[in-house]
Amino acid sequence: MRILIMGGTRFIGVSLTKILVAQGHEVVLFNRGNKSVPVDAVTQIHGDRKDIPQLQEKLKGQNFDAIFDNNGRELSDTQPLVELFKGKLSHFIYVSSAGVYLSSEQMPHLEDDPVDPQSRHKGKYETEQYLQNEGIPFTSIRPVYIYGSGNYNDLEAWFFDRLVRNLPILIPNSGLHFTQFGHVEDLAIAMSKVLGNSKAIGQIYNISGDRYVTFKGLALACASAIGKNPEEIEIKYYNPKKFNLGKRKAFPIRVQHFFADISKAKKDLDWQPKYDLISGLKESFENDYLPSGRDKIEIDFTLDREILSQL
Incomplete structure (x- = not known):
């Protein structure tokens, strides 16, 4: 597959890029170019996704089988990208967050639990809803706390x-x-297992440690x-x-208390944290x-x- 990764030179993107390249995919990274690429065998497009005319110009004429949107926080980040490639993709994989869930007396969080409309991650839930309503062949990934090499958050x-x-x-x-806590490499492996998996289309998965x-x-x-x-x-x-x-x-x-059930991902993606x-x-x-x-x-x-x- 020819795959576009939004981001790719930090944390999740580094692990994901290495895995996808090792699997034989052609990987293109779109980022601001502040960091070097994690492996040599990738193409890098420098740009600011928040500058919509620039995004459109930089990606004009490009074709991809799948897109991983690792760094879209608000619907306004993702919508222009979707509009560029709507009807042209087999898969759009969105990195959301388990932070969207409403605090609950019953744990762990399941994928169909209520979401918190006041969450600082509400933009991610709004993006999930948009992808669903637009009929995009999407999968959303909801990590809990991510750790491992390259973590830029103080965890x-x-x-x-x-x-x-x-x-x-x-x-x-x-x-x-x-x-x-879920290791970044385990997250990236789960994300890679979404590709080509018909069960994953239209689904949301909690991903973390077991x-x-x-x-x-x-x-x-x-x-x-x-x-x-x-x-x-x-x-x-x-x-x-x-x-x-x-x-x-x-x-x-x-x-x-903040933790999520990952059994759905284990079953559908044939995935197990390493x-x-x-x-x-x-x-x-x-x-x-x-x-x-x-x-x-x-x-x-x-x-x-x-x-x-x-x-």
Whole structure:
């Protein structure tokens, strides 16, 4: 297949590009060109997708069998792309988010659960609805928390920063909220398995790891992954409501139960996560965190110290 990836030089796009090229697909990346391509055997088109005339000019005359839209956040990001290629594609794969779900007393989240109209990810749900209403042969992917090499969000690195410096891990409340991490390579493999799969047309899939973990369990897993004895790390618990945090983010994960059922993807896509949590965290630590030198740079722990001073 000839495949267009919107994005492709960061995180999800890097893993996906490598997998698709290895599978023999012809891959074209559309991005602003700030980073080099992850493998040599791809074509790169430089452009800003938010500049619609430029998008149209850059992609004029191009033909693709499938498009992966990895970085569309709002309907206004994706609609111009769809209009360019409507009726010309066999598949449009959209990266949405499990963040669209409305907080629920019954977990895990299923693909047909109600969505939160006030979610900061509501643009992604609006895009899913648009793709469905327009009759586009689409599949939407809803990851939970994504981790692994290349992660530009402070998730696992937040824990690593403190563990390598022997600092306390500050966890809100009792540390017993459950969350879910999925490795970026497992996500990319699942995305690749959507291609050519008739079962996936018109479907939404939750994609993440196959186990849920408490905040405390995540801290312990991070310790194990970097070679520390989990029993020897220091964990401090605090009540966020007792601190005037404002918009400052003292913890990298939403303080609620947040995890999703992935059985539909396993069944329809014949997919199974390769990484368990500790092996995935170890991959991120050894192949990304340490090589980046982040363990040696100065990190701002002002907020940690502020909370600790009041415990």
